[in-house]
Amino acid sequence: MTTEVRVPTLGESVTEATVATWFKNPGDAVAVDEMLCELETDKVTVEVPSPVAGTMGDIVAAEGETVGVDALLATIAEGDGAPVGEPPAAKEETAAAPAASGGDSIDVMVPTLGESVTEATVSTWFKAVGDSVAQDEMLCELETDKVSVEVPAPAAGVLAEIVAPEGATVEASAKLAVISSSGAVAATAAAPAEAPAAAPAAASGKDVANAPSAEKAMAEAGISADQVSGTGRDGRIMKEDVAKAVAAAKAPAPAAAPATAPRAPVAAEDAAREERVKMTRLRQTIAKRLKDAQNTAAILTTYNEVDMGACMELRKQYKDEFEKKHGVRLGFMSFFTKACCHALKEVPEVNAEIDGTDIVYKNFVHMGIAAGTPQGLVVPVIRDADRMSFAEIEKAIAEKGKRARDGKLSMAEMQGGTFTISNGGVYGSLMSSPILNPPQSGILGMHKIQDRPMVVGGEIVIRPMMYLALSYDHRIVDGKGAVTFLVRVKEALEDPRRLLMDL
Structure with missing residues (x-):
């Protein structure tokens, strides 16, 4: 066959x-x-x-x-x-560690990490060498720059060897561990941390063929292979490695000042009471993306305020009936999502993005809903939110919010957003300037609802007010468009019937 x-x-x-x-x-x-x-x-x-x-x-x-x-x-x-389970290249290893290889062993590999993610860090092992495992039982957790990924056991047996210990960085499709169906444990499993260190030394002596496109690129650039650091299999030089080497050669000498300000001197008695913790990959990515947004986009923020009385009254009137029929609570996020989808149709540039010298307008709304988790801020995306009902939006937000807090979101669920809503009001924020979520051109910041004295019909009355903040990319969104967007959101929230009438 x-x-x-x-x-x-x-x-x-x-x-x-x-x-x-x-x-x-x-x-x-x-x-x-x-x-x-x-x-x-x-x-x-x-x-x-x-x-x-x-x-x-x-x-x-x-x-x-x-x-x-x-x-x-x-x-x-x-x-x-x-x-x-036994590639020819592994036969020499079989002689050294017969218990961990052969017909009764199953390799545990890094699962698919998703688009554009090429490596992960092993954050936690739930099992130790020698432990019995059931099929689909969680063995370890990997942390990428976007999500956490749990790795289940592909078969029942005994964890014979841990190839990648906690803290190790592994590439997609790398081996994490070995499960023995016969219960045998590798003799070298006690010191898994030494294995990764030995690999580069073994590979360094090989005569590795570089990618043909890399050879061509090096010839065109006039550089030799010893000037390029290869990242391919066994140190093979790839085309992108040549591009990096050429870019590094052309780059100006780095400035004397570091990229981040040096830390101020700390007294010895204070240093003894400090705790230093390495940033997680997710937090490092959040920091990089936020800084990139500041460096790339022309971010400007415009503000308005909205009387939430009508939404609160409507919610109070129908919340019990809504929950009974749809099985989900009626919150304010569905009102805001609907209002934003309505406003984005009138001001499409807020829902667009820049691609080189082009503006890409989206004839749909994939709404990002920012959610705080113990690991950091993530933004799950509600796809085609403009086609959803109030109940569908509330169900999607509840489901994705729970998955975000549990660290179960997939990368696909956080990609493709066209606009974002961030609700700082749940933490008590009265006013803030949200930062863009690239490559999007707009983000709406919600805030705390607070009773304030307002003039209505010539009289001072107490009304439940909320400040709204729209941060936008001034490169494609003008002030008029940003203000119009906020006014339409305000009008829809202060009179929700406008959403039904498409006004």
């Missing part, structure tokens, strides 16, 4: 790749998940594993050839290759 090896999904907006390197030749034995070749796109490098065990057949796409998504790369004749 022959199995086809095809180009995997390369990611959003990526339609083709170049075959950089073949690790196998026709006639070679291959095991399941053993790496067959490496593809190079304009964004990332993708390794293609073998879908079955067998013998390498024809190579259809040669090195240097450009292929599209789902194109045929090669064929494999099943049944004649290496046994499942």
